[in-house]
Amino acid sequence: MRAASSESRRSSTAAGAMSAAEQLIRATGARVTQGRILVLEVLQAAGRALTHHEIEAAVAGPLDRVTVYRVLDWLTREQIAHKIPGDDRVWRFTIAGQKQAHHHAHFQCTDCSQVICLDDVPNTLRPRLPAGYRSVGVEVTVKGQCKSCVRPAPRRSRR
Amino acid sequence: MRAASSESRRSSTAAGAMSAAEQLIRATGARVTQGRILVLEVLQAAGRALTHHEIEAAVAGPLDRVTVYRVLDWLTREQIAHKIPGDDRVWRFTIAGQKQAHHHAHFQCTDCSQVICLDDVPNTLRPRLPAGYRSVGVEVTVKGQCKSCVRPAPRRSRR
DNA sequence: GAACAGACGCAACTCGATTGCACAAGAATT
DNA sequence: AATTCTTGTGCAATCGAGTTGCGTCTGTTC
Numbered sequence: 471m472r473a474a475s476s477e478s479r480r481s482s483t484a485a486g487a488m489s490a491a492e493q494l495i496r497a498t499g500a501r502v503t504q505g506r507i508l509v510l511e512v513l514q515a516a517g518r519a520l521t522h523h524e525i526e527a528a529v530a531g532p533l534d535r536v537t538v539y540r541v542l543d544w545l546t547r548e549q550i551a552h553k554i555p556g557d558d559r560v561w562r563f564t565i566a567g568q569k570q571a572h573h574h575a576h577f578q579c580t581d582c583s584q585v586i587c588l589d590d591v592p593n594t595l596r597p598r599l600p601a602g603y604r605s606v607g608v609e610v611t612v613k614g615q616c617k618s619c620v621r622p623a624p625r626r627s628r629r
Numbered sequence: 630m631r632a633a634s635s636e637s638r639r640s641s642t643a644a645g646a647m648s649a650a651e652q653l654i655r656a657t658g659a660r661v662t663q664g665r666i667l668v669l670e671v672l673q674a675a676g677r678a679l680t681h682h683e684i685e686a687a688v689a690g691p692l693d694r695v696t697v698y699r700v701l702d703w704l705t706r707e708q709i710a711h712k713i714p715g716d717d718r719v720w721r722f723t724i725a726g727q728k729q730a731h732h733h734a735h736f737q738c739t740d741c742s743q744v745i746c747l748d749d750v751p752n753t754l755r756p757r758l759p760a761g762y763r764s765v766g767v768e769v770t771v772k773g774q775c776k777s778c779v780r781p782a783p784r785r786s787r788r
Numbered sequence: 789g790a791a792c793a794g795a796c797g798c799a800a801c802t803c804g805a806t807t808g809c810a811c812a813a814g815a816a817t818t
Numbered sequence: 819a820a821t822t823c824t825t826g827t828g829c830a831a832t833c834g835a836g837t838t839g840c841g842t843c844t845g846t847t848c
Contacts, residue, residue: 501795503845537797603775607771609771612768660824661814681805
């Protein structure tokens, strides 16, 4: 595997330890680029699902809109990130933790559309499908109001 | 209530019985228009969730694109229809049956994106939310392949 | 450090959905 | 049946998230 040689080469630089993000990317065998590291670090730092807009704002500057889209797409294909459809027709992305692999739940705020992951949901649901249908997974989304929107005046359409 | 008088007036016409759609619309107290009747009848006839495109094609002709959007929006606000976000960034609509009021599940095909309702899903899930969060409902979506896509070559991006 | 594949930046584009405004149609009143 | 008020409709323009094509740059290998 070619990752090994470049990893040892890189880890001997003055900068010292590789970030968790860089390590994850390097493990895929694909190129380790500025864009991928930046976006992944943003996702890891955020405790919730982020929109493309939020991510673009967080990396602030050096990355093109389209590049962010492509990096997110790549992260999703590599199963490092998780793509969540929302009620506002906007994709949101989170790091895909290994534990919650396929079966975990999301919470989406009906006011500000924000999404967070709910890790400790059993999700033992096995709905019966019509004949001929095949299930590959069950997505559970809790609708409601988040901490910020439950008390004060709701802030609508946050992106 | 103004609906009562007009209803009795209307039900005495030669046409005889009012359609179920017309009855539902009249019951809201709002105006009974051609557009609302047509769209609602299409939704009632379909056994699955329809996109705006499919509905527009089904009413075939007399209704403007925008009007269909507005009718669907109105039906959703009146809780007669149900608006479902899909993985292809396209809204889908179904009649909101009274039994399945808030808690029922959907199935979405990962190949053709088609959505159907799964009525007999218990949905006893009560996920624990972080402090300060308020839940108003749980949406369950089963991902998989529909009857048409499970055997033959998958037909992608059906709209 | 040369060569190559893959990633990036830029601009143009797609397409579902929304908005503003003038006009038409439904419903109550006379 | 005519009038008036309210509300829905049609048309055109617009929005905005996401995508695509293409030339250039950069990470990686040898």
